[in-house]
Amino acid sequence: MESKATAQSSGRVRNCSICNQTKAALKRPKTLEQICRECFYQVFEDEIHRVIVDNHLFKPGERIAIGASGGKDSTVLAYVMAELNRRHNYGLDLFLLSVDEGITGYRDDSLETVKRNEIQYGLPLKVVSYKDLYGWTMDEIVKMIGLKNNCTFCGVFRRQALDRGAALLKVDKVVTGHNADDIAETVILNILRGDIARLGRCTSITTGEDGPIPRCKPFKYTYEKEIVMYAYFKKLDYFSTECIYSPNAYRGFAREFIKDLERIRPRAILDIIKSGEDFRIATSTKMPEQGTCERCGYISSQKWCKACVLLEGLNRGLPKLGIGRRGIDNERNSRKSIDNKKCGSLDF
Amino acid sequence: MACNGTGGCDSGCYKDENDSTNGVLPSVTNSSNTNLCLKCKSSEIIAGGTGFSGGTNMKLCADCFRGNLYGKFKLAVSANGMISPSDNVLVAFSGGTSSRVALQFVHEMQVKSQKNFDASRDRSLPVFGVGVAFVDESAFHTLPSHELDKEIEEIKLIVDELSPPTKAFHVIPIESICLSNSNSAKDNLNELLNAVSDKTGKEDLMVQLRMMSLQKTALENGYTKLVLGSCTSRLACHVIASTVKGQGYSLAADIQYVDSRWEIPVVLPIRDCTLQELNMLCKLESLKTMELHNGSRAGINGLISSFVKLLQEENPSRECTIVRTAGKLTPFHFNKIPEEADDCNLQLASQRRRKKFNLKSNELLPPESYCPLCSSPLDKNSISNLAFENGHTSYGSFVPKCCSSCQFQILPKEPLHMEQFYSLLPQPITDRAKDGSCRSQRSIREQIQDCLLSDNEDGT
Numbered sequence: 027m028e029s030k031a032t033a034q035s036s037g038r039v040r041n042c043s044i045c046n047q048t049k050a051a052l053k054r055p056k057t058l059e060q061i062c063r064e065c066f067y068q069v070f071e072d073e074i075h076r077v078i079v080d081n082h083l084f085k086p087g088e089r090i091a092i093g094a095s096g097g098k099d100s101t102v103l104a105y106v107m108a109e110l111n112r113r114h115n116y117g118l119d120l121f122l123l124s125v126d127e128g129i130t131g132y133r134d135d136s137l138e139t140v141k142r143n144e145i146q147y148g149l150p151l152k153v154v155s156y157k158d159l160y161g162w163t164m165d166e167i168v169k170m171i172g173l174k175n176n177c178t179f180c181g182v183f184r185r186q187a188l189d190r191g192a193a194l195l196k197v198d199k200v201v202t203g204h205n206a207d208d209i210a211e212t213v214i215l216n217i218l219r220g221d222i223a224r225l226g227r228c229t230s231i232t233t234g235e236d237g238p239i240p241r242c243k244p245f246k247y248t249y250e251k252e253i254v255m256y257a258y259f260k261k262l263d264y265f266s267t268e269c270i271y272s273p274n275a276y277r278g279f280a281r282e283f284i285k286d287l288e289r290i291r292p293r294a295i296l297d298i299i300k301s302g303e304d305f306r307i308a309t310s311t312k313m314p315e316q317g318t319c320e321r322c323g324y325i326s327s328q329k330w331c332k333a334c335v336l337l338e339g340l341n342r343g344l345p346k347l348g349i350g351r352r353g354i355d356n357e358r359n360s361r362k363s364i365d366n367k368k369c370g371s372l373d374f
Numbered sequence: 375m376a377c378n379g380t381g382g383c384d385s386g387c388y389k390d391e392n393d394s395t396n397g398v399l400p401s402v403t404n405s406s407n408t409n410l411c412l413k414c415k416s417s418e419i420i421a422g423g424t425g426f427s428g429g430t431n432m433k434l435c436a437d438c439f440r441g442n443l444y445g446k447f448k449l450a451v452s453a454n455g456m457i458s459p460s461d462n463v464l465v466a467f468s469g470g471t472s473s474r475v476a477l478q479f480v481h482e483m484q485v486k487s488q489k490n491f492d493a494s495r496d497r498s499l500p501v502f503g504v505g506v507a508f509v510d511e512s513a514f515h516t517l518p519s520h521e522l523d524k525e526i527e528e529i530k531l532i533v534d535e536l537s538p539p540t541k542a543f544h545v546i547p548i549e550s551i552c553l554s555n556s557n558s559a560k561d562n563l564n565e566l567l568n569a570v571s572d573k574t575g576k577e578d579l580m581v582q583l584r585m586m587s588l589q590k591t592a593l594e595n596g597y598t599k600l601v602l603g604s605c606t607s608r609l610a611c612h613v614i615a616s617t618v619k620g621q622g623y624s625l626a627a628d629i630q631y632v633d634s635r636w637e638i639p640v641v642l643p644i645r646d647c648t649l650q651e652l653n654m655l656c657k658l659e660s661l662k663t664m665e666l667h668n669g670s671r672a673g674i675n676g677l678i679s680s681f682v683k684l685l686q687e688e689n690p691s692r693e694c695t696i697v698r699t700a701g702k703l704t705p706f707h708f709n710k711i712p713e714e715a716d717d718c719n720l721q722l723a724s725q726r727r728r729k730k731f732n733l734k735s736n737e738l739l740p741p742e743s744y745c746p747l748c749s750s751p752l753d754k755n756s757i758s759n760l761a762f763e764n765g766h767t768s769y770g771s772f773v774p775k776c777c778s779s780c781q782f783q784i785l786p787k788e789p790l791h792m793e794q795f796y797s798l799l800p801q802p803i804t805d806r807a808k809d810g811s812c813r814s815q816r817s818i819r820e821q822i823q824d825c826l827l828s829d830n831e832d833g834t
Contacts, residue, residue, distance in 0.1 A: 217613065218685065220695045222702040279688070283681045287618060290674060291574075293782070294618050301622025304753060306704040 044069070052259075055251035056292060063259055070256050074244055075110050081231050083242050086117030089197040093188055093241075094122040094143065094151070096136030099203030101143060101264040102253050103245060107201065108147050121195050122147075125187045126155035127180055128163020129270065136265040146263065154191035156183055160337055168271055171345035176271050178349060179340075182332045186324060192239045200241040207250040207284060209243070210295045213302040214280040222307060229302035236316065237325045249295060251288075411435035413442075420658070436658050443655055446646045447479045454631040455711045456641040457483070457599065462503040464544075464597040464638070466588050469508070469529055469664030471656045473603030476644050478661060480504055480601060481536045488539055505542040506533045507591055509584050513549045513560040514567065525664065532662050544591050551586045551800045566798040569791055573673035574619075575783030582748055585636070586802055592638040604642045607649035607682070610693040613700040614678045619779040624750030626703035634708040635749055641711075648693055650686075706751055712820070745777035746807035747784055752777055769796035775807045 042050045042062035050060035054069070061069070078084065092107060094100040104122060111118050124140045127133050137153065144151040157163050160183060168176050192200050209229060216225040227233065232242040245253065257264055287294045318324065319331035326332070332348060339347025411417050417435035434442065451457055457480075465480055467473045487501045508529050512522050526545055533543045549559035563583070570576045592600050609629050616625040627633065633640040644652070656663055671679060685692040743752050769792055773785060786792045796804070819826070 213617065214614070217617065217696055217699050218692065220699045222699055225699070279681075279685060283677075286677055286681075287674070290677065294674070297620030297779075298617055300620045301617040301625070304623035306623065306626050307702070308704055 056249050089119040091121045091123040091192045091197040091200045093202040094124045094140045096139035096265040098257050098264045101262050102257050103203040104147055120149050122149045122151040123191045124153045125184050126153050128156050132270050139265040152195050154187050175349050186333045189239050200239050204243040205245040205248050205250045206295050210298040211280040213298050226307040411438050413438040447643050450643045459499045461598045463599045464505045464507050464592045465601040467506050471652045471663050472605045474661050474663045475652045476603035507544045510545050510547045546587045546591050548587050562798050569795040570784050572783040577675055579784055589636050600638045600640045605644050605647050605649050606693050606697050610696040611678050611682050613696050621779050623753045627706045629700050630705050630709040632710050634712055746803050747776050747780040750777050772807045
């Protein structure tokens with residue numbers, strides 16, 4: 027249904043439709059209601075609080091690491107978590123956990139933002155770097171493999187890095203700032219790419235409960251536009267540039283589509299997530315066989331975890347190892363000892 | 375958040391992507407002297423280099439291309455028990471390329487069947503009957519009547535050329551689903567559509583009305599199956615559309631080969647053919663087709679069409695992958711031809727289906743209810759959310775029975791508009807809502823049919 031707001035006169039500014047006392051300052055992206063700033067902060071924060079409570083995301087006394095990149099999602103997440111923790115007495119111990127991929131001109135700048143957040147929000151910060159963990163920075167990786175498939179490397183490494191950092195901090199859970207737009211994009215992406223197994227999992231608000239560290243997404247129903255709006259009005263400090271290595275990732279198609287969709291029908295984003303939750307996917311196809319990596323002990327459905335496979339490729343000058351569908355078994359057995367760069371000393 | 379490359383290749387490597395092929399031949403280098411068909415290796419490939427087959431880049435000659443396409447049709451029909459010798463099949467023909475090819479293939483199958491019948495000594499297997507239906511939507515499009523007549527004439531000509539065996543031709547005015555006389559029925563229908571303010575809702579409602587008019591004609595004229603020309607491309611758009619409208623639960627129901635929710639089961643024999651292939655076939659064999667009125671779609675449906683078209687340009691197998699993904703969703707119990715005890719073909723098809731989807735018995739249970747507007751099966755968990763205040767109004771019990779998508783995009787929000795809308799709804803829709811329980815009764819009845827001694831419930 028087209029917005030009610032467009033039918034109203036654009037001449038005079040109305041009162042906030044929630045409190046009816048202050049003048050409306052904005053149109054809420056999710057519902058197109060015209061409300062004032064204070065009411066916006068309230069509905070924004072309340073909705074997230076409801077999501078946290080209704081989905082039983084946390085227990086009192088838990089240590090929680092907030093994945094912090096310095097971008098808008100994680101900055102707002104840190105701010106709101108700290109605020110709600112205080113306001114509603116969640117009883118949580120919050121930390122900031124940041125990953126340094128080693129991308130000059132991008133990550134070093136956003137890390138500065140996170141360091142400022144540490145001070146501004148009073149949350150202790152831990153930084154884990156690819157260099158320390160894997161012996162490679164993204165700059166070095168890109169120099170070797172070029173601009174194709176670099177997102178695969180970074181994403182796989184980052185997931186493990188977050189888990190390792192979380193283990194170092196001895197936290198019980200990791201929270202990330204994945205928002206409704208991200209999840210909707212992922213649903214569409216998995217349909218386009220034929221990944222039924224991921225399709226069944228990608229709308230879960232908590233994942234990895236049977237792994238080393240569960241992680242959850244309190245922003246699952248929060249619109250990206252509203253996160254930006256919140257950060258803007260609250261004048262929160264964040265770093266807003268695209269990663270310099272992100273090429274025309276396939277996700278871009280889904281993202282464009284969802285942006286166009288949001289313009290016609292804002293609720294479509296939530297509808298996509300709902301569809302994702304409701305898809306009739308046989309439970310037998312949902313979870314792959316779970317084991318541990320032979321090399322480092324990390325959780326893995328294959329013999330070696332993806333990070334080890336990719337690292338092997340990097341160290342042996344085989345950039346395509348682990349990319350695409352072919353297995354690595356035929357490559358592995360034939361080689362002699364490998365001149366490895368120093369890998370993280372942390373074993374699982 | 376930045377892109378999520380957890381093991382998948384979603385960086386800019388779509389040129390590398392090999393996840394969506396269905397058996398593409400490994401690295402066939404386009405060497406200068408091979409312009410020969412990859413299958414028979416003797417004839418030239420179709421000019422223009424678009425001898426596509428199944429979305430992969432196999433270059434085929436006209437004959438092999440044709441054979442491949444017909445083969446897909448034939449496999450769909452036989453594997454799903456779509457058409458049996460005793461059937462009377464109604465083919466919905468809009469004039470467009472998809473339904474034209476469906477009609478052509480059904481006709482050829484009928485001809486072959488007739489030949490076998492004539493040649494056989496004992497004449498044991500009868501030949502299935504075929505009728506053709508054209509839905510006249512002039513009530514919505516204000517076409518001048520002489521143009522409409524011309525259109526219908528051309529369609530009739532196409533049908534007449536497809537004989538022997540001769541086929542009955544039915545022109546169905548869409549307003550026939552309203553029981554009143556034709557003029558006020560047209561006005562009523564238009565008023566009904568105008569009451570829907572959302573463009574997408576309007577289009578989706580029209581699709582339902584179209585189906586209802588086809589069902590009515592099929593029922594009244596003794597047809598036993600309804601054939602639609604829905605192809606891979608259309609289904610791919612439908613997959614995205616259902617996802618976007620929050621209808622993920624019911625999606626699996628709409629994209630299977632068979633849909634027996636309706637009185638007359640609906641079958642999709644060219645489900646595995648892409649629009650590109652169908653267009654190519656029509657071009658190669660000069661099959662007459664006609665421009666559709668409602669070509670461009672507005673609102674969300676239009677956006678999705680453009681999106682899928684864009685994806686296709688980037689990767690020609692994309693539509694197939696989308697439909698294949700959705701094909702892995704668990705279908706419903708009505709996604710098969712209703713079985714007769716002694717029809718072993720159908721039983722085999724059923725067994726195969728159960729194995730393929732690993733169906734457990736509880737997944738075969740009929741859903742609690744269906745949306746009266748769009749017939750989507752409703753997840754029992756979602757029904758409790760449909761609370762409604764005005765229980766005492768005429769439409770009070772109707773609204774909560776509709777799915778959330780129809781409630782949002784079709785039903786008017788203002789009570790007065792809703793009242794009027796409800797009064798204009800064709801009776802089959804309101805009946806569906808009233809006896810929603812009848813359908814589940816019917817399927818339970820099917821299970822015990824062989825032990826019932828009387829035809830109706832009170833034993834008379």
